């Protein structure tokens with residue numbers, strides 16, 4: 001029987017390392033600045049997955065010394081009330097970062113709401129100003145999940161320049177900004193999506209393959225170039241034989257890890273990197289205020 005040959009890109013360990021260094025930085029700066037960095041995570045409704053993500057973000061904030069100004073609103077909250085809350089947070093000198101946990105209940109226009117966040121406090125990097133800065137390769141707050149992918153590749157000294165990078169998925173949250181970041185790092189980038197033909201021949205051309213689709217086990221080993229770098233952004237909840245909830249990525253780990261050189265696990269890959277980048281963006285925003 002073939003065994004796993006791929007090395008693990010350990011997002012959990014790198015996230016812990018980044019958090020340790022942010023914590024030390026905050027301890028040093030807080031006495032000079034007179035306050036800790038502050039992050040407001042806004043959540044609307046009772047989506048259990050969102051609630052778990054928000055709890056994770058707040059716990060991470062507490063661990064590194066970032067103050068939380070989060071608010072949890074009932075499902076029926078109006079757009080006007082949320083806009084007022086964001087306006088107040090935009091003007092609050094204790095708050096460096098504002099994040100609206102997605103998805104929002106259907107009656108709320110998430111684009112309209114995200115556009116209310118002051119770009120300099122937009123730690124999720126989703127405001128058109130920050131997206132525009134990314135397109136132009138200007139300094140700005142970069143979206144957390146794609147930034148986490150790039151940071152993980154950098155940590156393992158995986159060369160990106162000149163490589164064929166394939167991104168599966170073209171969402172504004174992951175696929176599009178990631179394609180831009182890879183391009184900025186001088187990769188040759190292909191973006192595939194639900195209307196792409198011959199996905200297998202596209203994935204087989206990838207030196208670096210990033211899956212951000214949301215389809216359990218979509219990418220199998222036979223779809224990969226031998227020695228590829230495989231980054232699995234997907235998070236899919238499945239119920240296993242014992243009735244327990246389990247998280248599975250877009251990549252079929254067992255077959256892919258026999259072909260790839262490096263691979264991210266799910267969980268323990270890009271999920272923790274996303275949290276680390278959120279904390280890092282909050283500290284970055286804090287530093288610009290003094």
Ligand SMILES: NC(=O)c1ccc[n+]([C@@H]2O[C@H](COP(=O)([O-])OP(=O)(O)OC[C@H]3O[C@@H](n4cnc5c(N)ncnc54)[C@H](OP(=O)(O)O)[C@@H]3O)[C@@H](O)[C@H]2O)c1
Nearest residue numbers: 145169170171174193194212213214233234235270271274
């Ligand atoms: N690890 C993290 O921290 C993190 C953060 C964010 C998201 N995620 C996970 O990443 C995944 C993607 O998230 P998202 O927000 O980008 O999702 P999304 O908005 O639903 O976008 C999915 C993308 O995948 C494409 N797609 C769908 N089926 C496909 C197929 N069979 N072949 C190729 N492409 C296909 C879609 O194409 P069209 O554009 O043509 O519809 C779309 O561009 C989800 O599992 C999500 O839970 C993880």
